[in-house]
Amino acid sequence: MKKIKNSVTKAILRGEEKLDLLTFQLKNKLKLNRPLQIVTYRSYGTPERLYVKGRVLVDKGIRQSEENDTTWENLLNMYRRFESDEIPNARVQLCLQHQKHEITTDIEGYFVLNLHPEMPLHLEDIWHPIELELIDAPVNGFEPGIKETAYVLVPPPDAEYGIISDIDDTIVRTGATSLLQTGRNVLLNNAHSRIPFHGVSQFYKSLQLGRNGKRNNPFFYVSSSPWNNYDLLYHFLELNEIPEGPLLLRDFGIDENKLGHSDHMSHKYKEIENILITYPHLNFILIGDSGQQDAPIYHEVVKNHPGRIMAIYIRDVNIEKRTQAVTKLADELKAGGEVEMVLVKNTAAAAAHAAEHGFILTEEVKEVEKEAELDEENDPE
Numbered sequence: 001m002k003k004i005k006n007s008v009t010k011a012i013l014r015g016e017e018k019l020d021l022l023t024f025q026l027k028n029k030l031k032l033n034r035p036l037q038i039v040t041y042r043s044y045g046t047p048e049r050l051y052v053k054g055r056v057l058v059d060k061g062i063r064q065s066e067e068n069d070t071t072w073e074n075l076l077n078m079y080r081r082f083e084s085d086e087i088p089n090a091r092v093q094l095c096l097q098h099q100k101h102e103i104t105t106d107i108e109g110y111f112v113l114n115l116h117p118e119m120p121l122h123l124e125d126i127w128h129p130i131e132l133e134l135i136d137a138p139v140n141g142f143e144p145g146i147k148e149t150a151y152v153l154v155p156p157p158d159a160e161y162g163i164i165s166d167i168d169d170t171i172v173r174t175g176a177t178s179l180l181q182t183g184r185n186v187l188l189n190n191a192h193s194r195i196p197f198h199g200v201s202q203f204y205k206s207l208q209l210g211r212n213g214k215r216n217n218p219f220f221y222v223s224s225s226p227w228n229n230y231d232l233l234y235h236f237l238e239l240n241e242i243p244e245g246p247l248l249l250r251d252f253g254i255d256e257n258k259l260g261h262s263d264h265m266s267h268k269y270k271e272i273e274n275i276l277i278t279y280p281h282l283n284f285i286l287i288g289d290s291g292q293q294d295a296p297i298y299h300e301v302v303k304n305h306p307g308r309i310m311a312i313y314i315r316d317v318n319i320e321k322r323t324q325a326v327t328k329l330a331d332e333l334k335a336g337g338e339v340e341m342v343l344v345k346n347t348a349a350a351a352a353h354a355a356e357h358g359f360i361l362t363e364e365v366k367e368v369e370k371e372a373e374l375d376e377e378n379d380p381e
Contacts, residue, residue: 035059038148050115050152058085081228090137127151155218160210166288167223199347199372206364208243219245222271289315290322299329312341313350
């Protein structure tokens with residue numbers, strides 16, 4: 001049975017790749033594969049190793065949203081995001097410390113490169129820019145000179161801890177437990193019209209500040225949202241003054257490792273584990289919600305990385321079955337004396353627990369409560 005399943009999976013993947021290639025060749029003949037753009041994704045690394053990820057696509061003219069954009073404009077932008085035209089076998093050049101490196105994009109237009117700096121990085125800033133240039137692409141009429149800057153996060157040595165957070169129904173209201181509601185929120189809203197949970201911005205700023213007052217605790221956002229939504233999610237965090245951090249999303253296409261598996265569970269666990277392995281001397285706070293699989297994933301992380309997780313905050317989405325499941329996992333962790341998994345109704349409750357356990361300054365709790373009250377007053381719902 002397993003052999004049949006693997007054969008079917010490989011056949012589907014080969015079919016998808018052939019279709020992608022034929023589509024690319026046809027559009028190339030019609031000269032539709034231009035203009036091009038390099039899309040970069042904020043990533044992370046260490047003073048000894050930097051991880052750079054991006055994609056080469058046809059520029060569809062997706063613009064940053066405005067507050068007065070219509071529903072039709074939002075829908076059109078979303079269509080453009082998912083109707084992306086990838087450029088395979090394009091050559092991207094990266095420059096770090098005057099050293100040049102080259103990488104070739106895969107069939108989906110992605111490129112990933114691990115760089116080893118020749119000299120130690122200066123850690124005055126948590127973000128490190130890397131210049132990229134598209135030097136060649138198998139596109140009719142290709143013209144060089146397309147450039148972009150990638151940013152890589154490197155936590156400073158005096159960071160107190162790191163924070164790994166989910167996005168959907170943890171930071172932003174998406175209604176992930178309802179397919180209809182999720183579809184409406186994702187397709188018809190933009191970064192301006194999406195609604196953050198009350199007090200999230202101030203709570204996350206408090207965690208970033210920690211207790212040393214240096215505001216250098218790094219954030220990592222792990223989500224099952226597709227890379228196609230990267231610009232929208234990044235703009236949402238920016239508009240709502242939520243601390244910047246790498247957005248670790250997933251590929252929207254078919255993947256051999258995903259068919260027949262829980263993509264949400266495997267993707268998020270893998271990304272979290274990679275972060276913990278990258279920073280073996282840094283402990284973490286995990287934040288998620290009860291709507292999907294965050295609690296089981298975080299439970300697994302605690303079991304496989306004992307002593308690394310300081311606290312887990314799970315936002316209750318008010319579905320009794322999910323609430324009971326999270327409570328059971330929380331009781332298991334508590335009985336084992338490992339870490340507290342705290343199920344919270346609102347952000348202020350998470351902030352109060354964080355202050356009580358010395359993760360944030362006590363006076364920050366009132367600031368979170370004030371922001372939550374203000375958010376509630378301005379809430380269009």
